[in-house]
Each structure stands twice: as C-alpha cells, then as structure tokens.
Amino acid sequence: MQIPPPSATASPPWEGRRVLVVEDSSVQRGYLVGLLRQLAFGEIFEAADGNEALQLLERERHDRIFLVLTDLEMPGMDGIELTCQLRDRNLADNLIVVSARDPRLLEIIENMAREDAAIGLLGTLLKPVQLESLAQLLCKAGDRDGGCAPAPPPSLPAQASLEELAQALARKEFLPHFQPKVAMQNGQLKGVEALARWQHPQRGLLSPAHFIDTLEGQPLMAEFTLVLVQQVLEHIQHWQQAGLPPLTVSINLSADNLAERAFIDRLTALVNGSGVAPASLVWEVTETSVMRQLSQALTNMGRLRLMGFGLAMDDFGIGYSSMQQFARCPFTELKIDRAFVNGAAQWPNRLTVLKSALDLGQSLGVATVAEGVETVEDWKLLRDLGCDMAQGYLLAKPMPAEELVGWMRQDRRRLRALAGSE
Ligand code: C2E
C-alpha cells in the first residue's frame, strides 16, 4: 500500500501533532496507533474508554491535542456520549469516529455534527480503517488550517435499483465466478469461493459493488442467493464429472439469509434435492451478520452444522468483539480479512492482528484462511505462521467456472513451487 502523499511542497498540517486514540480493544488500538505513526503524527496518547479519554484531555488542556480518534462501541462511556462531552467541555478541535457496526450508527454522529459545528467532526470511518481514508479526512483539518488540499472522495460505483435487479434476476443475468483456496503446506487446490457477478447486457461484467448493497435487507436477496446456489450445485456436478479432485465451494450468505428459518429450509431442500453432499459446501457469514439477529443466527448456524455443512466466519478481524463471538459459534473455518493479510510483513500493526487471529483459529481447531494474499512475501509470512489456506490475487483472481479446470492444470507446478519456496 502506498502511504498517502503529504503534498509535495509542504508537510501535512498534522505532522508532529499530538493525537489521542480511544478504543477498548487493545489489538484495534494498536492497529490505529500504527496508522497514525505512518502518517507522521507526533505524540500518540491512548485511552481504553471515554472516561479515561476525558481525564487525559482535561490534563493536557494547556497544550491542546490536535485530534481525537475514537471508537463508537465501548463499555462504559460510548462514542456518542464521548462526542457530547467533548463538545460540552470544549476539549477537541478535530474528531474522527470509527465503528465496525452498521454505518447507520455512524450516521447519528454525522447528523449530530451537522447540527452543531462545535463538535469538530472531520468524519466517520468504518473498520478496518484504511490509511488512505484516514489521510483524506485529515486533509479537512488541513483545510481549516490552510494546509493540504483535500483528495477527491473515492468514487463508489452506482448501485442498481431494486427494479433493475429484479429484472436482471428474472433474465438470469447473475452468475458465480470462482476464486481458488490453496493449501499453504503443499500448494494443492482445496476449494473455491463463489463470488457473484452480473453479466449486464450493456455494461458487461459487474462486481458485487454494483448490486449487493441494494439487495441487502430486501426479500429479493433470498431469491438471488438461491439462484447462485443452484448454479453452484450444477458446477460441482460438472467438475466431479471432469475428474477434478473433491473441492469445497464456499458461498456467501447475507445477514437476512442467515437469520430466516424459511430461507434456510429452502436452501437445504435445494442442496438435498441435488445430490451434492453438504460437506462440499461452506456457508460464509460475517460477524456483523451474526450479530444483527444473534439468536436466530445461532440457531440456524447450529442447524446447518448438524446437517454437515461447513461454516466460515468471513472478514475476521474487522468486527467489534471478534474473539468472544467466534468462540460461541460453530464455525469450521476462519477467514482473516485482507486488511490484515496483504502487507503484514511490512506493517507491524497488521501483523499483530494477523497473529492473534491465527492463534485463535489454531487454538479452537478450525481451519484458517488468509484472504487477499497478493505477494510472495504475504504467502511466505502466512506459511511460516502456520496458516492453513490462502486465497488472493497471487494464486488466482475469481474466474468463470469453465476456466477452473484449465487453471488447475496450468498452475499446479507454480503452486507446488510456491509451497516449497525458501
Ligand atoms: P468477500 O466475501 O470478502 O470476497 C472477497 C473479495 O475480495 C472478492 O471481491 C474478491 O474478488 C476480492 N479479492 C480476492 N482476492 C483479492 C486480493 O488478493 N486482493 C484484493 N484487493 N481483493 C481480492 P468481490 O468479488 O468484488 O466481492 C465483494 C464482496 O461482495 C464479497 O466480499 C462479499 O461480501 C460480497 N459478495 C460476493 N458474492 C456474494 C454473494 O453471492 N452473496 C452475498 N450475500 N454477498 C456476496
């Protein structure tokens, strides 16, 4: 990753300034501190909750701290209460709030700040905080001080409307692509993850960034998932006939999918009717999905496991109470988010999260998968840390089902060499 450019002519206005990080998880706090160091902040203070933060800021009043970077969910005083206290006591000029939860929670803070400029909010960020986004928000503080020019906001692809998606579904325009998951010990293909694509008649092949958010929370998501699962089941049968070794296929489930008993009934009926063994399928769910409707999610995960399906916790490391939640759920696999994988050899803060995720997976006896393995350096580090499987552009990008057999033949030697590399 590139360190965002302090402008070529002047150093960034925050360079050498004092900053306070308020975050209850020591791992996450370490991660944020690492980012701030990379941005060339000066003294970095840390507090584990709102009360500790207020005491510290009162004590340092004589030499004001430039920025307060706080988590939203904390035991004791949460981020919303802390924001109000900072305003009432006039303790922060620049505030950034981060959260692993629903973006709507962050919107509350954004709305508060719109009503009241005294809050000094530069903006809010979802975890995992990326260096580039943090630097962009900081440029707003630079603006006030007459500092660096703000970078243009990242452009997100336009989301299709629900009507368009319903039509696309009826026209069978959604299909899965597949990305290999490779055993780090010997370079063998262990499984693939199915990733949805939209074959748009005019715009070509579109990634989930163009449609998943619109489907989220809508009844159409159930139909969408089942359409993909149906296609996956057909591909599994073709691969078996083509003589591919047994593979597991991972499929992403949305929060609503996971929480609805009726959906789980339809899903399992579909698989049972196909003759594909449940053990060939792994359902991937994120911690946020599990937390959204915890008791239904736990019940349904238990049912899926009893039927013999695999269950993976996706995007591990960016949730807000990862360790505790993980131990409570019947997962068979832990997928570490790529924010903590790619570049972990260079960035100690990523490495800390990566190591603790691997420790957790290993101590609970579940398979560990690293996402976003992009370089040989990433690969070697993970292999030396004992990670079971890798997924990422170094091995292969997601590809159409028809290309998988060819890819396997062509890349077998390369992968074996990678596994054995010094
Ligand atoms: P995810 O489940 O975390 O999937 C991994 C994403 O990382 C994929 O993006 C994949 O193409 C990308 N990726 C893989 N290796 C690398 C790498 O080395 N570097 C980088 N930078 N990226 C890598 P994609 O296909 O765009 O999917 C994005 C997200 O959309 C998925 O994230 C998943 O949350 C969601 N999604 C995809 N298909 C489905 C689906 O069928 N149902 C649901 N509910 N969500 C889906």
Ligand code: CA
């Ligand atoms: Ca996934």
Ligand code: CA
């Ligand atoms: Ca993931």
